[in-house]
Amino acid sequence: MQEHDMSSGPYRRRLFHAVFLVGTLSGSAAMAVHSEEGVRNYDARDAYNAQARFGISSAQTSSQAALRQAVPELMVEFDESNGLVRSLTNPVGALSDPRSGDPMAIGLDFVQKHRDALGLGLNDLANLEVTDRVYSKVSGTTNLYLRQTYRGLPVYNGQLQINVDRDGRVLSVHSDFLPALESSLAGTTPRLSAADAVVGVAKHLGVRLSAAPQSLKAEPGARQRTRVAVEGLSTEPIDAELAVLPVRRGEARLVWRFQVHTLDTDHAYDVTVDASTGEVWTRFDWVAADDAYRVYPMPVESPNHTTPLPPADGRVLVSNPANATASPYGWHDTNGAAGAEYTTLRGNNVHAYEDTNNDGLPPAVQPDCTSLIHCDFPITLTGAPSTYIPAAVTNLFYWNNIIHDVQYQYGFDEASGNFQVNNYGRGGAGNDDVRAEAQDGGGMNNANFMTPPDGQRPRMQMYRWNTVTPNKDGDLDAGIIVHEYGHGISNRLVGGPSNVSCLSNRQQPGEGISDFLSLFYTAKATDTGAQGRGVGTYALNQPTTGVGIRPQRYSTSSAVNTWTYASINGMAVPHGVGAVFAQGMWEAYWALVNHHGFSANLYDATGTxxxxxxxxxxxxxxKNTPCSPTFTQVRDGIITAATTLHGGEDVCRLWTAFAAFGMGTNAVSSGSGGTTPTNGFAVPAACAAFSATAAKL
Structure with a gap:
């Protein structure tokens, strides 16, 4: 496929500095380490726009009606609180006919022709930056991520996403572009300095500074990138730059944007501060060879999920588990040549080590598997976790690699922003293997995963759980490990690998995506949809039938799980809201498994x-899902994918499952920042006959 030159002109590609995502495990049943969204995330726009109601213009209505002539079941997601059309999708297919050519040209041509349907003008599309272009070999889809700019300034999460299939059909378009930006912003000259903005954040966080921050010399350019010298606020340097924050239609703010890594290492805040008033607008916490390993192997969830049961050692010795496609030189390689570079639990995909002193560094002496890469360490489950550190680190290393290798088959590869030191020339940035910290001393009864953009190393912190004596070790609970790694997957995929700030809105599915992955990786052929599945039962010292860290177990039986889409009303953000999304995913999963069966071979992405x-x-x-998505937009992304795979035969099956959960075509999301959706149980007209037949079965 011919790549167009994006180095100059309106499609120039630029690097931008890091933001970090941290996903945590804690839920209503877990012992609190971090409180919920009121502390972790803050977005002043939610309250500012709470009573705002915008209508659709006549030009938008006419353009959408014209497009509906070609796409009769066109779905438009409109956020009336900020006046933006956020998505154009076809629930049972594509938005356009097949076409040959470059996906970027095809996508931009479609958007230009239908800009009125999106509420955009010519000027709104005049200055774009390509942040990511991701081609999926397994699906043939190209996901294009473009950012809105104004006079050289980036628009914060102002993203246009266009998804184009292998036949050149535009599958869906998602937009967070602010229309008429030139008349929505007072100016691009800040009244306050970057140091003033840091003072505002310190006040916002309740941190008393011993000395006033100092702005160092700004770099040339519109963004005025400035390093701020400050003590007692951040463990990492603060590099602030100007950006434009979209507030709502007709209104934007000039802001300073930077990251604050708190001194306790528990948070990595990505903040925007009004460059005129010093008030914080948004604060999002982005802290989510021949070898053998004695572990609890996939799909064994924990010591309680296998035989013999504790206190006996139920682990098994797994030989040569590395997948040749995802990890062609094994799990201990980094240079892309035969032979392992490390005999410790370190390699291309992950470096696992004990971090009980919470310094974020591997200890001087690490478990050594010897030159034979034979990682077989003893464990005594009646002892404290400190007595079996090598065994815990081995289990953590194994599961991180397993998730890496399996997800690679389905499209979480180098180009999509996966986690590898060496990308073997396959695209992506590299140098971003996971730092997996076992028995981390920074907390208790929790876990987290910090995700920076592609090319920077993420960090997984696994804690001990004092739910019983001796403590339980989260490193032995695969459900928790998968959950945390899942944050890394979702943050790199939603919005593209360069933008990990896309799962911070109130109605976001991040925690649910992670729970769903936990269920997926630990599912067995003997499972049924009706049986209840909890997450984190081992860590909470519950039986395998326990509720785990969520208010209800996941199940297709309404006697076990009563949630529908509308159940997020009143739920805690993000964990309670996310759990509801996971239940909707679980029901869709079982709709497919009940019809097509189950395979234990998770590496076969083309399997039926x-x-x-x-x-x-x-x-x-x-990958098809836009930045700051509602549940219905994630639903649309999944179903859009299904229209291009397996001959589209599961499109109506998925619609029927989602509709039964309340996420039908007539569901009303209440917007990206809303948690009061209205259930809808309708399916597209093209699926009505299928749905009626399914209801009789």
Whole structure:
């Protein structure tokens, strides 16, 4: 495929500095380490726009009606609180006919022709930056991510996403562009300095500074990138730059944007501060060879999920588990040549080590598997976690690699922003293997995963749980490990690998995506949809039938789980809201498994079993999903993926499952920042006959 030159002109590609995402595990049943969204995330626009109501213009209505002539079942997602049309999708297919050519040219041509339907003008599309262009070999879809700019300034999360399939059909368009930006912004000259903005953040966080911050010399350019010298606020340097924050239609703010890494290492805040008033607008916490390993192997969830049961050692010795496609030189390689560079639990995909002193660094002496890469360490489950550190680190290393290798098959590869030191010339940035910290001393009864943009190393922190004596070790609970790694997957896929700030809105599915992945990786052929599945039961010292860290177990039986889409009303953000999304995903998963069956071979992404199909649709679906998505937009991303895979035969099956959960075509999301959706149980007209037949079965 011919790549167009994006080095100059309106499609110039630029690098931008890091923001970080941290996903945590804690939920209503877990012992609190971090409180919920009121502390972790803050967005002043939610309250500012709470009573705002915008209508659709006549030009938008006419343009949408014209497009509906070609796409009769066109769906438009409009956020009346900020006046933006956020999505154009076809629930049972594409928005355009097949066409040959470059996906970027095809996508931009479509958007130009239908800009009125999106509420955009010519000027709104005049200055774009390509942040990511991701081609999926397994699905044939190209996901294009473009950012709005104004006079050289980036618009914060002002993203246009266009998804184009292998036949040149535009599958969906998502826009967070602010129309008429030139008349929505007072100016691009800040009244306050970057140091003033840091003072505002310190006040916002309740931090008393011993000395006033000092702005160093600004770099040339519109963004005025400035390093701020300050003590007692951040463990990392603060580099602030100007940006434009969209507030709502007709209104934007000039802001300073930077990151604050708190001194306790628990938070990495991405903040925007009004460059005129010093008030904080947004604060998002982005802290989510021949070898053998004695571990609890996939799909064994924990010591309680296998035989013999504790206190006996139920682990098994797994030989040569590395997948040749995802990890062609094994799990201990980094230079892309035969032979392992490390005999410790370190390699291309992850470096696992004990971090009980919470310094974020591997200890001087690490578990050594010897030159034979034979990682077989003893464990005594009646002892404290400190007595079996090498065994815990081994289990953590194994599971991180397993998730890496399996997800690679479904499209979470180098170009999509996966986690590898060496990308073997396959695209992506590299040098971003996971730092997996076992028995981390920075907390208790929790876990987290920090995700920076592609090319920077993420960090997984696994804690001990004092739910019983001796403590339980989260490193032995695969459900928790997968959950945390899942944050890394969703943050790199939704919005593109360069923008990990796309899962911070109130109605966001991040925690649910992670729970769904936990269920997926630990599912067995003997499972049924009706049986209840909890997450984190081992860490909470519950039986395998326990509720785990969420208010209800996941199940297709309404006697076990009563949630529908509308259940997020009043739920805690993000964990309670996310759990509801996971239940909707679980019901869709079982709709496919019940019809197509189950395969234990998770590496076969082209397999026809229901679980294999679901992961394929799910992974490409996240790539199709826009920044700051509602549940219905994630639903659309998944179903859009299904229209192009397996002959589209599961489109109506998925619609029927989602509709039964309340996420039908007539569901009303209440917007990206809303948590009061209205259930809808309708399916597209093209699926009505299928749905009626399914209801009789």
């Amino acid at each position: 079993a229901g679980n294999q199909r679901m992961m394929l649709y799910f992974t490409q679906g996240l």
